[in-house]
Amino acid sequence: MTTLPIYRKSSDVTSPNPHSAREYARDNSCDLVLDSAVQLAFAHRVRFTSGALDPANAALRDLFAADAAITSRRAIVLVDRGFADANRTLEQQLRAYFATHASAMPALTHFEVVTGGEDAKQDMRVVDRVIELVEQNKICRKSFVIAIGGGAMLDAVGFGAATAHRGVRLVRLPTTTLAQDDAAMGVKNGVNRFGKKNFVGAFAVPYAVLCDDALLATLPDAAFRAGFSEAVKIALLKDPAYFATLERDAVLIAARDMNAARPAIRRSAELHLRHIVDGGDPFEANEARPLDFGHWAAHRLEAMSAHAVSHGDAVALGLLLDCRYSNLKGWLSNADFARIRAVIAALGLPMRHPLFANHAALLAGADEFREHLGGKLTVTMLRGVGHGFEVHELDHDLVRRAAAEMA
Ligand SMILES: NC(=O)c1ccc[n+]([C@@H]2O[C@H](COP(=O)([O-])OP(=O)(O)OC[C@H]3O[C@@H](n4cnc5c(N)ncnc54)[C@H](O)[C@@H]3O)[C@@H](O)[C@H]2O)c1
Ligand SMILES: [Zn+2]
Incomplete structure (x- = not known):
């Protein structure tokens, strides 16, 4: 952790935080100002393998290699x-794996199945159960909660793990x-x-x-295909070459050809991770949240x-809506919009929904989104494949027009 100098007088103002420096200069009725920047470095270990539960595969064991005292965890x-x-x-496989690698892994003290899918996020039951299990199993801040499941369950279990003891170590197997x-890849729960x-949640x-x-x-199958909407999203934002690969492989991916799906998943993961790690705003202090392209409506x-x-x-659906909006605004060409529609269709993803007819309820989502982000509304729109940009207002008539086409 790096702590920057303490500022005692207005003449000292070289603060890394111009806001506090300005405030101090304007109103120096404080006798002592301790404004400081707090910087933390985290290791974000992300690895890909095939067959992690086979004792011959060392990937799971090696996640723990950084901890010299691992067998006491x-x-x-x-x-x-x-x-x-x-x-x-699964339970037998995991127990066999932990037994085989006992000299390099924590002790597995408890195995439990919890609610999966969005139900896991609809109340605090999963979160509370994690907290209870941390207490009952004497999981200290250097011990582990290992979560195996879909994004919703990972979010709920991660929230429990982030709050018990103010944060125990979380390992995710998505x-x-x-x-x-x-x-x-996210740092959100x-x-x-x-x-x-x-x-409710925590970074x-x-x-x-x-x-x-x-x-x-x-x-x-439907859940398999659904995951590729995020791949299309990140390709549209960051990587035209990857978008072209998705166009080429979409039909194979929808048919679950892993030779096409595997690299597509990995590239999407990498692009999401790079944005979070290198984008300069991992804990989303800024209003702009490009990874939430298409998400206000979603x-x-x-x-x-x-x-x-x-x-x-x-x-x-949310991506298509915002792409059509961008197209109606004249930002996105007809040709690019047609490419985006085609890739979403080839991936077997939905392209219309009756709820799009409820314009008022839909548009209320924009305000909710603004409130969640904090500050002014910031929504990503598209100028072309690989060219996202931010807007701060939505033309409600055009949103209604785009939504009506998709109802
Ligand atoms: N934290 C973040 O940064 C972040 C980013 C994106 C999305 N999310 C969240 O992720 C959630 C969506 O996650 P999801 O798309 O993984 O869906 P999901 O977690 O809702 O899972 C979908 C369904 O598949 C089941 N399932 C999971 N894996 C399975 C498997 N291998 N075999 C059979 N069934 C299986 C689950 O029980 C569930 O019924 C949303 O709540 C979303 O908000 C979080
Ligand atoms: Zn998402």
Whole structure:
């Protein structure tokens, strides 16, 4: 941790925080000002493998290699019910893995299946259960909560892990395409309240993330495809060449050809991670949140549908809406808009939804989004593939027109 100098007089004002410096200069009725910048460095370990639960695969064991005292640590494993139901031998496999690598891993003290899917985020039950288990299993701040599941369950378990003891070590093993290509890279945890997405939560960097494409085998087709909306999103924002790859491989990806899906997932994960790590705003202090391209409407559609529309599907719909809006505004060419529509169609993602007819409820989402971000409304729009930019107001008539076409 680096702490910057303490500022005692207005003449000292070389603060890294111009706001506090200005305030001090204007009103020096304080006798002592201790404004400081606090900087923290975190390790964000993210690894990809295939077959992590095979004792011959060292990837899971090696996540713990940085801890010289690892055998004195404990670990509890929490598993998403949807995943556990489809993988009945998981507990035996994990116990065998921990036993094989006992000299280099924490002791596995508890295994439990918890609610998966968005239900995990609809109340505090999963969060509270994690906190209880941390207490019952004597998980200290150097011990581990290992979460195996989809993005929703990872968010809820991560919130529990981030708050018990003010933060115990969290290891994520994401089991959906969306969790592997986006959610598990994040440094955000949280659950929904008041019918609003992620209303309660905490920023916390996980101890490690291990993405294993073998864990995707049991994912239902619709959920498999849904995860690629986030891949399209990040390609549109950051990487035209990757977008072209998605165009080329979309049909194979939708058919679950892992030779096409695996590199697509990994590239998306890498681009999300690079933005979080190198983008200069990991804890989202700024108003701009480019990774939330298409999300103002997506989050609203999820809530309006009582989560019958999955996050991934909602993102596909939200992206299309904002791309059509960009197109109607004259920012995005007809040709680029046609390419985006085509890739979303080829991936088997939804392109219309009856809830788009409810314009008033949809538009209320923009205000909710602004409030969640803090400050003024900041929404990403598109000038072309790879060219996102920010706007601070939405033309409601044009949003209605774009939404009406998609209802
Ligand atoms: N923290 C972040 O930075 C971040 C980023 C993006 C999305 N998210 C959140 O992630 C959530 C969406 O996550 P998701 O798309 O992974 O969906 P999900 O977690 O809702 O899972 C979808 C369904 O698949 C089941 N499931 C999971 N893995 C399975 C498997 N391998 N086999 C069989 N069934 C399986 C789950 O039980 C659930 O029923 C949203 O709540 C979203 O807000 C968080
Ligand atoms: Zn998302």
